[in-house]
Amino acid sequence: MSTQTLDRAIGLLHLLAAAPQGCRLVDLQRQTGLTKPTVHRILETLCQHQMAAQDPASRRYRLGPEIALLAGAVAPPPYDLREVCADHMIEVAQRSGDTSFLTVRSGFDAVCIDRQSGPYPVKAFTVDVGTRRPLGVGAGGIMLLAMLDEEDRAGVYKATRQALPAGGAVTMKAIVAAVEEARRQGHAYSDGLVLGGVRGLAVPILAPDGKAVAALSLAAIRDRITRQRIPQLLSILKTHAASIEQRLRAATPAARR
Template sequence: MGATGNNSGAVQSVDRALRIMKLLSVRGRLGVTEVAGELGVHKSNAHRMLATLAGHGMVEQDPETEKYRLGLGVVGLASAVTADIDVVRDSRAASQGLSRETGETVLLTTLVDGELVILHQASSRSSVFGVDWSGWRMPLHCTPGGKVMLAHLPEFERNTLLAGPLERFTANTIVDPEELRAQLVEVRARGYAYTVEELETGLNGVAAPVRRPGGQTAAAIGVYGPAFRLPADSLNELGETTRRAAGEISQRLGYHG
């Protein structure tokens, strides 16, 4: 019962914090007394919530009026969301073109909480993917998009993600971190990654990095299809094709490296 009560209180606090931010987005600036009145809580509770939000940069207090307004932390969150929206928007034409050119499924993926998340999918009529997998998560170490993201992470982040046991999905899955690190060096050198039946038997793929203006890897665009249509000896040529599509998207995002 104690744990349930604590969880309920935490949820209520989150709800009130979000209500404060929504109030400030509409009203502009509010004092502690006004916030307390809007939420129906004691003034001391409102003050504690505002102080916590201020500590995270979500709100800030005007030193002259002592009223609170939304802080720069909100701008940072909004920028992160907008960046992902921009990547998806600016990749659509190139993704559709790559799917038509290859006759296979094209996935735009990115790194979220240690997993590869599918942001957008473009499929040809001959694609083996019968549904839209947008929003689905995949492992990093055995997917071409995941290897692209791993290859371009700062070393300490890459080491953190490779520190735990790597799950084996097929006989071809690379589960030795040192072997995988050596492969990631090659990925950075040639500009694309590929997998041969590492996630699923009979499924091959290639992916290349999509870059932001500063050169950071924002996402990976990849071509995925059955091994009989994408044999291992065709993946280098497909990698160059995919790399060109990734470069086109990167340019649309403002990268000119």
């Protein structure tokens, strides 16, 4: 199997993971930009190895049982990221009054793995825990994308461009501009890139090796994230991100040595 074919197969697995209801062949073809015979051939191989499965009634493709077996064989990580961040997620929401999010990268997607709400009565629940969306959509996804090197960013841009709905409110031009701004500023800002009238801020959480392991973000209605209030909110985010990074270093054996 060539590297290109392997990349395509992994991309299809990510799309299947994002659609528990299953995907039609035509949907997978549209989202990947590949030809129908190519997608069908890769899916057939994945099905042969039980990494994908096709429902005989709906003809939709889903992840296969081999994925669960492989996942069960994975060595546990040195820390549970959500557990390490739990107290800080609550503190960020309480101190800001708004909604905090913890986002990680999964292939070409950003996945929300935790969300906490603050005391301000008007909430900005832009995504639920477990929600996947293309990297670059939302402050957390912008931050994670900004932390990638140029080659990886180019690959993500290509996948995101294909995943965005035609004629939607979010454009690649807006995503690229937000990512470049995040690279310059060291934090991400989103204004309506998820939901109209909602703004977001995000900072990276770095693993001991210096790579971004997650993004810590806040979302609120537009009037809550004003130019005057942004420095205060960024201070909250950066303080807690630094504390989380300290915990990660303490929890990582290699870093302790």
